[in-house]
Amino acid sequence: MCAKHIENLKYAPAELSRLIADAFNDIFEKHQPLNVGTGVLISLQKPGKPLGPLKSLRSIVLLTTLRNTLSLITLQRISDKVDDFLSPPQSGFRRGRSTADVIWGHRWLVAKCQRYKYVIEILGIDMSRASDTICREKLLSILHSFLDTDNAQIIRLLLSETNLTVRVDDALSAPFNTTVGTP
Template sequence: MKEMQSLISSIWRNKQIPNDWKTGIICPIFKKGGIGIVSNYSGISLLDLAYKVLSMALLRRQEVYAEETLAEYQTGFRRGKSTTDHIFTLRQLMEKYYEYNKDLHILFVDFRQAYDNTAEHTIFHCPNWDSLRDELRARLGHPPEATDGENILCGPLFEDLPMDQTAKATVLNEAEETFRLFYKMVEEILPLKEIEERARQAADAAVV
Protein backbone atom coordinates (compact mmCIF):
# COMPACT_ATOMS: atom_id res chain seq x y z
CA MET A 1 0.00 0.00 0.00
CA LYS A 2 2.87 2.38 0.77
CA GLU A 3 4.34 1.81 -2.70
CA MET A 4 0.95 2.49 -4.28
CA GLN A 5 0.48 5.65 -2.25
CA SER A 6 3.97 6.83 -3.20
CA LEU A 7 3.28 6.18 -6.90
CA ILE A 8 -0.08 7.99 -6.90
CA SER A 9 1.41 10.92 -4.98
CA SER A 10 4.25 11.19 -7.49
CA ILE A 11 1.81 11.21 -10.41
CA TRP A 12 -0.30 13.83 -8.65
CA ARG A 13 2.67 16.13 -8.13
CA ASN A 14 4.20 15.69 -11.60
CA LYS A 15 0.87 15.66 -13.50
CA GLN A 16 2.09 12.80 -15.69
CA ILE A 17 1.23 9.10 -15.82
CA PRO A 18 3.63 6.23 -16.58
CA ASN A 19 3.97 5.25 -20.24
CA ASP A 20 2.86 1.70 -19.43
CA TRP A 21 -0.55 3.06 -18.48
CA LYS A 22 -1.04 4.51 -21.95
CA THR A 23 -1.48 1.10 -23.58
CA GLY A 24 -4.70 -0.86 -23.21
CA ILE A 25 -5.40 -4.47 -24.17
CA ILE A 26 -8.54 -4.52 -26.30
CA CYS A 27 -10.59 -7.64 -25.65
CA PRO A 28 -13.69 -8.27 -27.84
CA ILE A 29 -16.57 -9.85 -25.90
CA PHE A 30 -19.14 -11.78 -27.96
CA LYS A 31 -22.75 -10.77 -27.24
CA LYS A 32 -25.12 -12.74 -29.47
CA GLY A 33 -25.87 -13.51 -33.10
CA GLY A 34 -23.41 -14.51 -35.78
CA ILE A 35 -19.81 -14.76 -34.65
CA GLY A 36 -18.60 -13.31 -37.95
CA ILE A 37 -20.42 -9.98 -37.53
CA VAL A 38 -18.32 -7.26 -35.92
CA SER A 39 -21.32 -5.43 -34.43
CA ASN A 40 -22.12 -8.51 -32.34
CA TYR A 41 -19.04 -7.87 -30.20
CA SER A 42 -18.45 -5.39 -27.39
CA GLY A 43 -14.87 -4.26 -26.99
CA ILE A 44 -13.45 -3.65 -23.53
CA SER A 45 -10.06 -2.10 -22.84
CA LEU A 46 -8.04 -3.69 -20.05
CA LEU A 47 -5.99 -1.02 -18.28
CA ASP A 48 -3.38 -1.10 -15.56
CA LEU A 49 -4.93 -1.78 -12.14
CA ALA A 50 -2.97 1.04 -10.51
CA TYR A 51 -4.41 3.46 -13.08
CA LYS A 52 -7.91 2.55 -11.87
CA VAL A 53 -6.91 3.57 -8.35
CA LEU A 54 -5.84 6.97 -9.68
CA SER A 55 -9.06 7.20 -11.71
CA MET A 56 -11.19 6.67 -8.60
CA ALA A 57 -9.27 9.38 -6.76
CA LEU A 58 -9.87 11.82 -9.61
CA LEU A 59 -13.52 10.77 -9.85
CA ARG A 60 -14.18 11.55 -6.20
CA ARG A 61 -12.81 15.06 -6.72
CA GLN A 62 -14.84 15.60 -9.89
CA GLU A 63 -18.08 14.58 -8.19
CA VAL A 64 -17.99 17.75 -6.08
CA TYR A 65 -18.23 19.90 -9.21
CA ALA A 66 -20.56 17.55 -11.08
CA GLU A 67 -23.19 17.72 -8.35
CA GLU A 68 -23.37 21.49 -8.82
CA THR A 69 -24.02 21.10 -12.55
CA LEU A 70 -26.23 18.03 -13.00
CA ALA A 71 -29.97 18.42 -12.67
CA GLU A 72 -31.98 16.48 -10.09
CA TYR A 73 -33.55 14.23 -12.71
CA GLN A 74 -30.10 12.96 -13.75
CA THR A 75 -29.74 9.83 -11.59
CA GLY A 76 -27.47 7.53 -13.60
CA PHE A 77 -24.02 6.92 -12.08
CA ARG A 78 -24.59 9.36 -9.22
CA ARG A 79 -23.92 8.64 -5.56
CA GLY A 80 -27.11 8.18 -3.55
CA LYS A 81 -29.34 8.13 -6.65
CA SER A 82 -30.69 5.35 -8.82
CA THR A 83 -32.45 5.06 -12.16
CA THR A 84 -34.80 2.64 -10.40
CA ASP A 85 -36.61 5.68 -8.96
CA HIS A 86 -37.41 6.95 -12.45
CA ILE A 87 -38.47 3.48 -13.59
CA PHE A 88 -40.87 3.33 -10.63
CA THR A 89 -42.31 6.74 -11.57
CA LEU A 90 -42.85 5.69 -15.18
CA ARG A 91 -44.48 2.46 -14.07
CA GLN A 92 -46.87 4.36 -11.80
CA LEU A 93 -47.76 6.72 -14.64
CA MET A 94 -48.46 3.86 -17.02
CA GLU A 95 -50.62 2.05 -14.48
CA LYS A 96 -52.67 5.16 -13.70
CA TYR A 97 -53.18 6.08 -17.34
CA TYR A 98 -54.20 2.50 -18.09
CA GLU A 99 -56.57 2.48 -15.10
CA TYR A 100 -58.37 5.62 -16.34
CA ASN A 101 -58.19 4.58 -19.99
CA LYS A 102 -56.06 7.57 -20.97
CA ASP A 103 -53.47 7.81 -23.73
CA LEU A 104 -49.85 8.00 -22.63
CA HIS A 105 -46.91 8.44 -24.99
CA ILE A 106 -43.35 7.78 -23.85
CA LEU A 107 -40.43 8.44 -26.17
CA PHE A 108 -37.16 6.82 -25.12
CA VAL A 109 -34.09 7.98 -27.02
CA ASP A 110 -30.84 6.06 -26.55
CA PHE A 111 -28.09 8.21 -28.05
CA ARG A 112 -25.36 5.80 -26.98
CA GLN A 113 -26.76 3.13 -29.30
CA ALA A 114 -26.86 5.54 -32.22
CA TYR A 115 -23.41 7.06 -31.78
CA ASP A 116 -19.98 5.97 -30.65
CA ASN A 117 -18.49 7.10 -27.35
CA THR A 118 -17.35 10.68 -26.96
CA ALA A 119 -13.89 11.48 -28.30
CA GLU A 120 -11.84 11.97 -25.15
CA HIS A 121 -10.01 15.12 -26.24
CA THR A 122 -13.26 17.00 -26.97
CA ILE A 123 -14.33 16.79 -23.31
CA PHE A 124 -11.63 19.28 -22.35
CA HIS A 125 -13.27 21.96 -24.53
CA CYS A 126 -16.70 21.80 -22.86
CA PRO A 127 -17.87 24.96 -21.02
CA ASN A 128 -18.25 23.10 -17.71
CA TRP A 129 -14.60 22.06 -17.92
CA ASP A 130 -13.56 25.58 -16.88
CA SER A 131 -15.50 25.29 -13.62
CA LEU A 132 -12.97 22.82 -12.20
CA ARG A 133 -10.06 24.04 -10.14
CA ASP A 134 -6.84 24.58 -12.10
CA GLU A 135 -4.96 21.84 -10.24
CA LEU A 136 -7.63 19.21 -10.85
CA ARG A 137 -8.12 20.28 -14.47
CA ALA A 138 -4.38 19.93 -15.12
CA ARG A 139 -4.34 16.36 -13.87
CA LEU A 140 -7.49 15.34 -15.70
CA GLY A 141 -5.97 16.75 -18.87
CA HIS A 142 -3.37 13.97 -18.94
CA PRO A 143 -5.38 10.74 -19.22
CA PRO A 144 -4.12 7.65 -21.07
CA GLU A 145 -3.73 8.81 -24.63
CA ALA A 146 -5.48 5.69 -25.98
CA THR A 147 -3.42 5.87 -29.15
CA ASP A 148 -2.40 2.23 -29.05
CA GLY A 149 -4.14 -1.02 -28.26
CA GLU A 150 -3.32 -4.70 -28.32
CA ASN A 151 -5.81 -7.17 -29.76
CA ILE A 152 -6.17 -10.56 -28.05
CA LEU A 153 -9.08 -11.79 -30.20
CA CYS A 154 -7.20 -14.91 -31.34
CA GLY A 155 -5.03 -15.44 -28.29
CA PRO A 156 -1.56 -13.99 -29.04
CA LEU A 157 -1.02 -10.25 -28.93
CA PHE A 158 -1.13 -8.62 -32.35
CA GLU A 159 0.38 -5.32 -33.50
CA ASP A 160 -0.87 -2.11 -31.93
CA LEU A 161 -4.18 -0.88 -33.29
CA PRO A 162 -4.57 2.88 -33.96
CA MET A 163 -7.57 4.64 -32.45
CA ASP A 164 -9.24 6.95 -34.98
CA GLN A 165 -9.94 10.03 -32.85
CA THR A 166 -10.79 12.11 -35.93
CA ALA A 167 -13.65 9.78 -36.76
CA LYS A 168 -14.90 9.98 -33.17
CA ALA A 169 -14.86 13.78 -33.30
CA THR A 170 -16.92 13.70 -36.51
CA VAL A 171 -19.49 11.41 -34.91
CA LEU A 172 -19.64 13.66 -31.84
CA ASN A 173 -20.47 16.68 -34.00
CA GLU A 174 -23.26 14.73 -35.68
CA ALA A 175 -24.60 13.69 -32.28
CA GLU A 176 -24.64 17.31 -31.08
CA GLU A 177 -26.64 18.35 -34.13
CA THR A 178 -29.11 15.53 -33.51
CA PHE A 179 -29.53 16.72 -29.91
CA ARG A 180 -30.39 20.21 -31.14
CA LEU A 181 -32.94 18.96 -33.66
CA PHE A 182 -34.49 16.59 -31.13
CA TYR A 183 -35.00 19.19 -28.41
CA LYS A 184 -36.20 21.76 -30.92
CA MET A 185 -38.92 19.32 -31.89
CA VAL A 186 -39.83 18.52 -28.27
CA GLU A 187 -39.93 22.21 -27.30
CA GLU A 188 -42.95 22.60 -29.56
CA ILE A 189 -44.76 20.33 -27.11
CA LEU A 190 -43.10 20.98 -23.74
CA PRO A 191 -41.32 24.06 -22.30
CA LEU A 192 -37.79 22.64 -22.08
CA LYS A 193 -35.79 25.85 -22.38
CA GLU A 194 -34.46 25.64 -18.83
CA ILE A 195 -33.39 22.00 -18.95
CA GLU A 196 -32.19 21.70 -22.53
CA GLU A 197 -28.49 22.17 -21.83
CA ARG A 198 -28.42 19.83 -18.84
CA ALA A 199 -30.44 17.17 -20.61
CA ARG A 200 -27.70 16.94 -23.23
CA GLN A 201 -25.43 15.47 -20.59
CA ALA A 202 -27.42 12.23 -20.56
CA ALA A 203 -26.65 9.26 -22.78
CA ASP A 204 -30.38 8.61 -23.09
CA ALA A 205 -33.63 10.40 -22.30
CA ALA A 206 -37.29 9.58 -21.75
CA VAL A 207 -39.92 12.13 -22.74
CA VAL A 208 -43.43 11.55 -21.38
Protein backbone atom coordinates in the same frame (compact mmCIF):
# COMPACT_ATOMS: atom_id res chain seq x y z
CA MET B 1 -2.61 -7.09 -14.39
CA CYS B 2 -4.09 -10.20 -12.84
CA ALA B 3 -6.56 -10.09 -9.96
CA LYS B 4 -3.90 -11.28 -7.51
CA HIS B 5 -1.75 -8.17 -8.18
CA ILE B 6 -4.74 -5.86 -7.88
CA GLU B 7 -5.61 -7.39 -4.52
CA ASN B 8 -2.01 -6.89 -3.40
CA LEU B 9 -2.28 -3.20 -4.31
CA LYS B 10 -5.62 -2.88 -2.54
CA TYR B 11 -4.32 -4.31 0.74
CA ALA B 12 -0.78 -2.93 0.53
CA PRO B 13 0.66 -0.88 3.40
CA ALA B 14 0.09 2.88 3.44
CA GLU B 15 3.67 3.45 2.29
CA LEU B 16 2.77 2.14 -1.17
CA SER B 17 -0.11 4.63 -1.39
CA ARG B 18 2.33 7.43 -0.58
CA LEU B 19 4.73 6.22 -3.30
CA ILE B 20 1.94 6.11 -5.87
CA ALA B 21 0.73 9.57 -4.78
CA ASP B 22 4.28 10.91 -5.15
CA ALA B 23 4.53 9.41 -8.64
CA PHE B 24 1.23 11.01 -9.67
CA ASN B 25 2.29 14.37 -8.20
CA ASP B 26 5.60 14.21 -10.10
CA ILE B 27 3.69 13.74 -13.36
CA PHE B 28 1.95 17.05 -12.97
CA GLU B 29 4.45 19.11 -10.97
CA LYS B 30 7.56 18.15 -12.92
CA HIS B 31 5.82 17.37 -16.24
CA GLN B 32 7.11 13.81 -16.19
CA PRO B 33 5.43 11.41 -18.59
CA LEU B 34 3.49 8.42 -17.33
CA ASN B 35 2.23 5.93 -19.83
CA VAL B 36 -1.35 5.45 -18.62
CA GLY B 37 -2.91 5.56 -22.08
CA THR B 38 -2.40 1.96 -23.14
CA GLY B 39 -5.05 -0.72 -22.99
CA VAL B 40 -6.04 -4.08 -24.42
CA LEU B 41 -9.38 -4.26 -26.24
CA ILE B 42 -11.23 -7.56 -25.91
CA SER B 43 -14.74 -8.63 -26.86
CA LEU B 44 -17.07 -10.65 -24.70
CA GLN B 45 -20.17 -12.45 -25.86
CA LYS B 46 -23.34 -10.71 -24.66
CA PRO B 47 -25.48 -13.11 -22.61
CA GLY B 48 -28.43 -14.55 -24.50
CA LYS B 49 -27.31 -13.18 -27.88
CA PRO B 50 -26.54 -15.35 -30.93
CA LEU B 51 -22.91 -16.29 -31.53
CA GLY B 52 -21.19 -14.63 -34.47
CA PRO B 53 -22.67 -11.20 -35.24
CA LEU B 54 -20.61 -8.22 -34.05
CA LYS B 55 -23.70 -6.72 -32.39
CA SER B 56 -23.68 -9.77 -30.10
CA LEU B 57 -20.31 -8.77 -28.67
CA ARG B 58 -19.48 -6.29 -25.92
CA SER B 59 -16.09 -4.64 -26.24
CA ILE B 60 -14.21 -3.76 -23.10
CA VAL B 61 -10.80 -2.22 -22.54
CA LEU B 62 -8.43 -3.73 -20.00
CA LEU B 63 -6.37 -0.89 -18.55
CA THR B 64 -3.28 -0.78 -16.39
CA THR B 65 -3.68 -0.84 -12.62
CA LEU B 66 -1.94 2.52 -12.38
CA ARG B 67 -4.45 4.07 -14.80
CA ASN B 68 -7.39 2.55 -12.95
CA THR B 69 -5.97 3.90 -9.70
CA LEU B 70 -5.68 7.40 -11.16
CA SER B 71 -9.20 7.10 -12.62
CA LEU B 72 -10.67 6.13 -9.25
CA ILE B 73 -8.84 8.95 -7.47
CA THR B 74 -10.15 11.40 -10.07
CA LEU B 75 -13.67 10.06 -9.81
CA GLN B 76 -13.60 10.52 -6.06
CA ARG B 77 -12.27 14.08 -6.48
CA ILE B 78 -14.89 15.19 -9.02
CA SER B 79 -18.02 13.19 -8.16
CA ASP B 80 -19.66 15.88 -6.00
CA LYS B 81 -19.09 18.56 -8.65
CA VAL B 82 -20.41 16.28 -11.40
CA ASP B 83 -23.51 15.48 -9.30
CA ASP B 84 -24.15 19.21 -8.86
CA PHE B 85 -23.74 19.76 -12.62
CA LEU B 86 -26.09 16.99 -13.77
CA SER B 87 -29.83 17.55 -13.84
CA PRO B 88 -31.87 15.83 -11.09
CA PRO B 89 -33.59 13.31 -13.44
CA GLN B 90 -30.22 11.98 -14.66
CA SER B 91 -29.81 8.53 -13.11
CA GLY B 92 -27.06 6.81 -15.08
CA PHE B 93 -23.65 6.41 -13.45
CA ARG B 94 -24.60 8.32 -10.32
CA ARG B 95 -24.06 7.37 -6.73
CA GLY B 96 -27.30 6.24 -5.08
CA ARG B 97 -29.11 5.91 -8.42
CA SER B 98 -29.74 2.97 -10.67
CA THR B 99 -31.73 1.70 -13.61
CA ALA B 100 -34.42 0.76 -11.09
CA ASP B 101 -35.13 4.49 -10.58
CA VAL B 102 -35.79 4.96 -14.30
CA ILE B 103 -37.93 1.81 -14.49
CA TRP B 104 -39.97 2.92 -11.48
CA GLY B 105 -40.52 6.36 -13.04
CA HIS B 106 -41.60 4.80 -16.33
CA ARG B 107 -44.04 2.45 -14.62
CA TRP B 108 -45.45 5.33 -12.55
CA LEU B 109 -46.07 7.33 -15.75
CA VAL B 110 -47.74 4.34 -17.41
CA ALA B 111 -50.02 3.83 -14.39
CA LYS B 112 -51.03 7.53 -14.34
CA CYS B 113 -51.72 7.49 -18.08
CA GLN B 114 -53.88 4.39 -17.77
CA ARG B 115 -55.79 5.75 -14.79
CA TYR B 116 -56.49 9.20 -16.24
CA LYS B 117 -56.61 8.14 -19.92
CA TYR B 118 -53.67 10.35 -20.90
CA VAL B 119 -51.58 9.80 -23.99
CA ILE B 120 -47.94 10.77 -23.74
CA GLU B 121 -44.84 10.16 -25.81
CA ILE B 122 -41.63 8.99 -24.20
CA LEU B 123 -38.31 9.56 -25.90
CA GLY B 124 -35.77 6.88 -25.12
CA ILE B 125 -32.08 7.07 -25.90
CA ASP B 126 -29.98 3.93 -26.27
CA MET B 127 -26.91 4.69 -24.19
CA SER B 128 -25.31 1.25 -24.64
CA ARG B 129 -22.51 2.66 -26.82
CA ALA B 130 -22.35 6.14 -25.29
CA SER B 131 -18.80 5.78 -23.98
CA ASP B 132 -17.63 4.59 -27.42
CA THR B 133 -18.68 7.79 -29.22
CA ILE B 134 -17.74 10.62 -26.85
CA CYS B 135 -15.98 13.55 -28.49
CA ARG B 136 -13.11 14.05 -26.07
CA GLU B 137 -12.57 17.75 -26.83
CA LYS B 138 -16.26 18.51 -26.28
CA LEU B 139 -16.23 16.55 -23.01
CA LEU B 140 -13.16 18.44 -21.80
CA SER B 141 -14.77 21.74 -22.77
CA ILE B 142 -17.85 20.92 -20.68
CA LEU B 143 -15.76 19.69 -17.74
CA HIS B 144 -13.69 22.92 -17.80
CA SER B 145 -16.92 24.85 -17.21
CA PHE B 146 -17.32 23.47 -13.68
CA LEU B 147 -14.12 21.66 -12.64
CA ASP B 148 -10.96 23.25 -11.34
CA THR B 149 -7.84 23.25 -13.52
CA ASP B 150 -6.09 20.41 -11.65
CA ASN B 151 -8.94 17.93 -12.10
CA ALA B 152 -9.46 18.93 -15.73
CA GLN B 153 -5.72 18.37 -16.32
CA ILE B 154 -5.90 14.87 -14.83
CA ILE B 155 -8.86 14.00 -17.05
CA ARG B 156 -7.03 15.38 -20.09
CA LEU B 157 -4.10 13.07 -19.24
CA LEU B 158 -6.46 10.10 -18.95
CA LEU B 159 -7.99 10.85 -22.37
CA SER B 160 -4.81 11.73 -24.27
CA GLU B 161 -2.44 9.46 -26.15
CA THR B 162 -4.73 6.46 -25.82
CA ASN B 163 -3.37 3.41 -27.60
CA LEU B 164 -5.19 0.12 -27.81
CA THR B 165 -4.16 -3.36 -28.80
CA VAL B 166 -6.84 -5.85 -29.83
CA ARG B 167 -6.63 -9.31 -28.27
CA VAL B 168 -8.34 -12.29 -29.90
CA ASP B 169 -7.65 -15.49 -28.00
CA ASP B 170 -3.87 -15.28 -27.42
CA ALA B 171 -3.06 -13.11 -30.46
CA LEU B 172 -2.43 -9.36 -30.12
CA SER B 173 -2.73 -6.75 -32.87
CA ALA B 174 -0.35 -3.88 -33.44
CA PRO B 175 -1.19 -0.91 -31.19
CA PHE B 176 -3.31 1.86 -32.71
CA ASN B 177 -4.19 5.35 -31.50
CA THR B 178 -7.77 6.22 -30.50
CA THR B 179 -9.21 9.72 -30.40
CA VAL B 180 -12.91 9.06 -29.74
CA GLY B 181 -14.63 7.58 -26.71
CA THR B 182 -13.38 6.90 -23.23
CA PRO B 183 -11.38 3.83 -22.30
